[in-house]
Amino acid sequence: MDGTGLARRIIDTSAATAADIRGRTGTAPCLATVLVGEDPASVTYVRMKRARCEKAGIRSRHVALPASISTSALTEKITELSDDPAVHGILLQHPVGRHIDERAAFEAIAPDKDVDGVTTHSFAAMSFGLPGFVSCTPGGIMRLLDEYGVEPAGKHAVVVGRSPILGKPAGMLLLGRNATVTYCHSHTSGLSDIVRQADILVAAVGRPHFITGADIKPGAVVVDAGYHPGNVGDVDHASARDRAALITPVPGGVGPMTIAVLLAQTVEAAGRQLGVN
Amino acid sequence: MDGTGLARRIIDTSAATAADIRGRTGTAPCLATVLVGEDPASVTYVRMKRARCEKAGIRSRHVALPASISTSALTEKITELSDDPAVHGILLQHPVGRHIDERAAFEAIAPDKDVDGVTTHSFAAMSFGLPGFVSCTPGGIMRLLDEYGVEPAGKHAVVVGRSPILGKPAGMLLLGRNATVTYCHSHTSGLSDIVRQADILVAAVGRPHFITGADIKPGAVVVDAGYHPGNVGDVDHASARDRAALITPVPGGVGPMTIAVLLAQTVEAAGRQLGVN
Structure with a gap:
């Protein structure tokens, strides 16, 4: 799942809206x-x-x-x-x-200025499906899934990681789209057995190559939200890419989407505050 | 897991604190x-x-x-x-x-008056482990687990239901206590297979006898947060009680705990607002 092209399109749209607002x-x-x-x-x-x-x-x-x-x-x-x-x-x-x-x-x-989606207000809004800004990385992940026609409803989504601006909101957004959602983390026992159930896997654990191909259900959609020096993600791509139906590269997957969502939400916030909508 | 006795003790403590505040x-x-x-x-x-x-x-x-x-x-x-x-x-x-x-x-x-734990503020506080009031039923469930020495850390907790004041906060509180947490709901496919993995099962789906003994992992802890006319819960107790290590009855399980937490939080709120702590 390439994030670069989609991110570019979102940024182009945001730029056009920004120009319109300025005009x-x-x-x-x-x-x-x-x-x-x-x-x-x-x-x-x-x-x-x-x-x-x-x-x-x-x-x-x-x-x-x-x-x-x-x-x-x-x-x-x-x-x-x-x-x-x-x-x-x-x-x-x-x-x-x-x-x-x-x-x-x-x-x-x-x-109304939380365009990075980090406040408790934004988290609750994501969790309850209320209007508000999303955390940028989880929001970018959802846009990527939509772009590639991945329908979360009824799928088992496993989120590895539970940080307040990545794992937790990613799970809540997937739950809001009717996925069955499992949160795994450092205390999870039998992690591989759970990850292997994932139709959609979100790796947001912050450890290089933490998830390997053997843990991935054949045909799964794998979203790697990790980034480590040397263009390394949380997933070992070499072993994972043959099992996954779709997988995000590192770099060029989730990373560019994060910035694109930030820009899109900034323009949206400005439009609302300036009365242009 | 009997909630009646524990609820009575919590209410007695709250009554003593209320009298102290009044005095x-x-x-x-x-x-x-x-x-x-x-x-x-x-x-x-x-x-x-x-x-x-x-x-x-x-x-x-x-x-x-x-x-x-x-x-x-x-x-x-x-x-x-x-x-x-x-x-x-x-x-x-x-x-x-x-x-x-x-x-x-x-x-x-x-x-600071949300003693029933229904606001987005309270939900985010529960989700992030911040100070605040808990939703009463999930809070009551956590107190019951503690009372019976059930340690959530490292356990797989499955929450069936995702309402804003029951299922969602129950999952977040369990996650905060380091359980691996799965949210199931009406769109979940293969529900029985997932429920059968639960070391701790929270039934909060609002359908009578929705979960039967066959779905329960032997030795699981079963929390039935449902209540339907005729003293019927979301779990079919007749078939479930032999498989579960611990199970809440209906009535007398989660129900009394909900009111006890409401009272405890009301007294806590009053103490704080009146400067008695």
Whole structure:
């Protein structure tokens, strides 16, 4: 399942909508990117996201904060952005450092600007099928499945991983589409036996080559949401690709979809806030 | 797994705490019960909850509203209760009638008064292990498991049903306790095969005798959250009890626990709001 082409189309559509919004209101959509500290991977991710925004006609306002910032100073800064009518979406780059209460920082993002889908409000909305923004990676996964005609209803979807912005919302979105959903994680016993039942497997465990071909049910749809240095995912592609009916590559699978959904949701947020819909 | 004795102990503890709060502040904990229409089962449930409150030294303020009430009038009434410092907890009896947006009504309950655990805020808190109130039936199930020494970690828990205040939060609480969790529902294919894998089975599907003994893994822990006329649960006890290591009866299993958790959370909410902790 190639994410690159689909992501490009979503970004093109977002760019067209961004241009339309700018034409009608005089204001371009604006994403605030908040980066705490100077972790090299985070710096790269944020730079990449900002570059994609710019290309799509989305302004970005970068807020670089010292690694030593306190939780209260960080939440205050994010609250300012939430209250600023010139900012339509807010991205707080994860992780923020261990001394910071990341949840408190996420919760300072106003729900209508939570274009990265990280607040508890967005999670509950995904879980209950209510209007709201989706977490970008799970949202990208759902779009990929739709693109490739994978119907989740009645299928057994196994999600390996249960993080608040990846595994948990991915499972809830699949459940909302009527898949039977199993959450596996580090405490799961008999993991291989469960993974082997998956018609749709979402690997979101954050360990390189954690899932191998022997664990994959022949004909399964395999979504690899992992990314590790050296273009390695959570799935061992060499052994998995012959068993899977469909599989996402790393890179070029889920990764580009994440950014595409971020851009699409930023434009959607701007349109709503600027009264263009 | 008998819920009656445990529920009585929880209620006794809540009554002692309620008396303490009243003694120290001059104010008894107060639960507002909101009933829309006159559905006989709902009338009975609310009457029972109010009677238990009264016995435990918790005041109840009953708000009876016509079945014809609009969503906006209902949410306005609930918002009033959320803003009223004399009310410490709010229970909106489900269901409220098809013409009403029940979700909007639930969301009008302030999170710190959501002692029935029905808001999206409470759901996300349960899902992410954050402070907050639990949905009463799932919370009661977890207390029952603890009482009987059932450790969820590493077990495969299968939840049949995915309603916002029963199945979904029950699964999230079990996941938070490190169970591997599978959600099944009306679209699940091969349901029996999946249910037969359950070390812990939560039947929350709302169909009488939907699960029979043949579906139960020998030695499983079976929690029946269903209740149907004639003291019938979602599980066929006659065939299930010989296979299960532990099973909740209907009545006297999950039912009394639901009310006990409601009372415990009301007292907790009052203590917090009145500054007694």
